[in-house]
Amino acid sequence: MASDRPRYAFEDFQVGHVIACGSRTVRADEIVAFAKQFDPQPFHVDEDAAARSIYGSLIASGWHTAALVMRLVCDAYLLDSTSAGSPGIDELRWLKPVRAGDTIRADLVTIEVRPSKSKPDRGVVVSEWRVYNQREELVMTNRGMSLFLRRDASTVA
Amino acid sequence: MASDRPRYAFEDFQVGHVIACGSRTVRADEIVAFAKQFDPQPFHVDEDAAARSIYGSLIASGWHTAALVMRLVCDAYLLDSTSAGSPGIDELRWLKPVRAGDTIRADLVTIEVRPSKSKPDRGVVVSEWRVYNQREELVMTNRGMSLFLRRDASTVA
Numbered sequence: 001m002a003s004d005r006p007r008y009a010f011e012d013f014q015v016g017h018v019i020a021c022g023s024r025t026v027r028a029d030e031i032v033a034f035a036k037q038f039d040p041q042p043f044h045v046d047e048d049a050a051a052r053s054i055y056g057s058l059i060a061s062g063w064h065t066a067a068l069v070m071r072l073v074c075d076a077y078l079l080d081s082t083s084a085g086s087p088g089i090d091e092l093r094w095l096k097p098v099r100a101g102d103t104i105r106a107d108l109v110t111i112e113v114r115p116s117k118s119k120p121d122r123g124v125v126v127s128e129w130r131v132y133n134q135r136e137e138l139v140m141t142n143r144g145m146s147l148f149l150r151r152d153a154s155t156v157a
Numbered sequence: 158m159a160s161d162r163p164r165y166a167f168e169d170f171q172v173g174h175v176i177a178c179g180s181r182t183v184r185a186d187e188i189v190a191f192a193k194q195f196d197p198q199p200f201h202v203d204e205d206a207a208a209r210s211i212y213g214s215l216i217a218s219g220w221h222t223a224a225l226v227m228r229l230v231c232d233a234y235l236l237d238s239t240s241a242g243s244p245g246i247d248e249l250r251w252l253k254p255v256r257a258g259d260t261i262r263a264d265l266v267t268i269e270v271r272p273s274k275s276k277p278d279r280g281v282v283v284s285e286w287r288v289y290n291q292r293e294e295l296v297m298t299n300r301g302m303s304l305f306l307r308r309d310a311s312t313v314a
Contacts, residue, residue, distance in 0.1 A: 067195035088250035
């Protein structure tokens with residue numbers, strides 16, 4: 001949770017900086033629960049249908065993987081920052097399936113730092129998630145934008 | 158759920174085709190529940206903190222909005238198709254906050270149809286979600302790829 005003195009404000013980001021965001025094992029029951037709510041395609045909700053699909057076993061919805069990584073990112077640094085949301089994503093790739101029992105971990109790399117031209121108290125940081133499984137295979141990448149306030153504006157965040 | 162004869166197979170997509178994907182009202186309690194699990198930033202989980210943020214009131218996690226639209230897309234056509242997952246997203250924009258009580262609706266527009274060069278039984282369809290709120294303001298766009306099998310390959314989907 002952002003405190004009065006968050007660790008990360010806009011001016012703290014530097015291109016090339018890497019934050020290790022920890023890891024998370026993905027259970028079959030949570031793959032199915034998420035997918036029943038948001039993405040009930042057969043290969044996300046039904047073990048038998050998944051076995052007959054091109055994937056051969058149950059896989060997580062890509063949106064579920066993204067949400068799980070978002071939580072890793074929150075816990076690793078975002079909740080201790082002046083984060084003020086995201087304008088969007090420029091390139092997201094689901095490179096390999098995330099299967100039940102897989103353990104995913106994420107690194108976050110700062111790609112670009114852009115001060116706002118119209119609002120001097122904030123700026124956009126472009127960063128990339130690099131998400132690996134327990135075999136060190138890259139399963140997902142996500143290059144997105146995050147809005148951060150400068151430290152002296154952070155009381156409104 | 159994909160039946161033996163799904164309505165949408167790869168060969169059914171045409172550039173410019175629009176599918177209206179219905180609408181969904183987003184409740185405060187589900188905004189908070191999703192965010193507590195996946196994106197517990199103050200403006201997604203705490204009404205008071207949200208009131209003090211640059212947003213002024215509780216807003217949905219962008220990942221939650223995406224997941225809710227994914228469900229609209231599933232129900233509108235994807236579950237009655239040969240869908241075989243997604244390689245990724247080329248551009249996603251969260252243009253305006255989605256607030257508690259907002260009703261979002263989505264149109265899906267086919268942008269490009271690319272037969273696979275290596276696997277003749279499938280291809281990629283590039284489509285764009287255009288997500289509006291109850292004031293017809295565009296709140297989110299998402300241009301992404303979806304893999305579809307051709308109809309005569311659809312028994313494995």
